[in-house]
Amino acid sequence: ILNVEQSPQSLHVQEGDSTNFTCSFPSSNFYALHWYRWETAKSPEALFVMTLNGDEKKKGRISATLNTKEGYSYLYIKGSQPEDSATYLCGRNTGTASKLTFGTGTRLQVTL
Amino acid sequence: DVKVTQSSRYLVKRTGEKVFLECVQDMDHENMFWYRQDPGLGLRLIYFSYDVKMKEKGDIPEGYSVSREKKERFSLILESASTNQTSMYLCASSPLGVGGSRNEQFFGPGTRLTVL
Numbered sequence: 001i002l003n004v005e006q007s008p009q010s011l012h013v014q015e016g017d018s019t020n021f022t023c024s025f026p027s028s029n030f031y032a033l034h035w036y037r038w039e040t041a042k043s044p045e046a047l048f049v050m051t052l053n054g055d056e057k058k059k060g061r062i063s064a065t066l067n068t069k070e071g072y073s074y075l076y077i078k079g080s081q082p083e084d085s086a087t088y089l090c091g092r093n094t095g096t097a098s099k100l101t102f103g104t105g106t107r108l109q110v111t112l
Numbered sequence: 113d114v115k116v117t118q119s120s121r122y123l124v125k126r127t128g129e130k131v132f133l134e135c136v137q138d139m140d141h142e143n144m145f146w147y148r149q150d151p152g153l154g155l156r157l158i159y160f161s162y163d164v165k166m167k168e169k170g171d172i173p174e175g176y177s178v179s180r181e182k183k184e185r186f187s188l189i190l191e192s193a194s195t196n197q198t199s200m201y202l203c204a205s206s207p208l209g210v211g212g213s214r215n216e217q218f219f220g221p222g223t224r225l226t227v228l
Contacts, residue, residue, distance in 0.1 A: 032214040043116070044155075044202070046216035089155065093214065098143045098162070098206050099170070100217065104154035 004092050006103035013080050013110055020076045021106040023090035027071035031095035035064055035075055038105070039086040047075075047088075080110040115139070116220035118203050124226045131190040133223050135203030142208040144186035145217065146170075146178065148199040155202065161186055162208070193227045200224050 005024045013019050025033065032051045038044040048057040053068040061078045077084055087107045091100035119134035135144065145160040147170075157170030159178040167178050175197060179187045186205075190197055201224075204217040 034216060036217075036219075043219040043221050044204075045219070049214055049216050051214055091155075098145075098208075098215065098217070099157060099160060101157075101171075102147075102155040104152060 004090060004101050004103040006088075006090060006106050008106060009104065010107040011109070013108070015081060015110055015112050017080050017110075018076065018078045019080055019108065020074050021088060021108075023073045023075070023103055025071050025073075025090075025092040025101075025103075027069060029094040030068045030071075030092070032093040033066055033068075033073050034091040034093065034100060035073070036089040036091070037086045038089060044089060075106075077108070080108070082110050082112060084108060085110045116203055116205055116218050118201075118220040118223050120223050121221060122224050122226075124228065125190075125193050126228055127194060129190075129193050129227075131193045131225065131227075133188040133190075133201055133203075133225070135186045135188070135205075135220055136184050137186075137203075137205040137218070138184065139205070139207070139218070140183065141205035141218075142183075143206045143217075144180065145204040145206075146176075146186065146188045147202045147204065148172070149202060149222075150199050158188065193225075195227050198225060198227045 035047040036044040050066040055066040087105040089105045091102040116137045146158040147155045161167045161180040177189045203220040206215045206217045
């Protein structure tokens with residue numbers, strides 16, 4: 001992996017479904033992995049900043065895991081709600097200043 | 113609450129015009145960033161600054177310059193706007209603080225720039 005990659009590109013689920021997305025990144029020179037949620041017409045907001053291999057973080061129905069050795073992070077949403085509809089971005093930091101390299105995002109749409 | 117504001121939500125300019133995009137943050141953050149977001153390409157870093165008068169190029173600095181004369185304000189300048197600079201521009205800031213470069217970034221609402 002040369003860059004930060006996110007999959008799938010988009011996802012359409014029904015209310016109540018659980019879902020997950022993947023962020024893959026180069027495992028070398030790892031410093032931190034950020035997850036952001038970006039709702040339409042709003043600013044991106046941070047969900048998690050993860051730093052250690054094996055990290056698991058949770059905020060309400062959303063959780064994330066990190067594997068720095070193999071270079072991936074999973075974001076899980078349990079029981080999706082329409083208000084979870086957003087683009088989810090991950091960004092990798094290599095410790096050089098505070099620069100982040102972002103993936104192209106996963107666009108989630110949750111319908112009733 | 114941290115607040116990052118951008119001078120305009122929507123802007124329409126003509127090719128060749130000099131364009132200024134302003135960003136102000138109110139939480140005394142050391143780091144400030146300018147990104148552009150294009151469909152299928154995600155957020156790409158144009159320039160960032162870690163202190164007043166300090167700047168560093170990001171991944172796509174060509175055609176842009178920046179200015180940081182005061183800690184709270186970071187300006188993006190398009191010297192001679194071109195149609196391929198039509199995009200959504202996002203400003204962000206983050207503290208240097210305890211977490212260092214692991215600190216989350218706080219984003220502004222974005223400016224959608226159209227260059228005709």
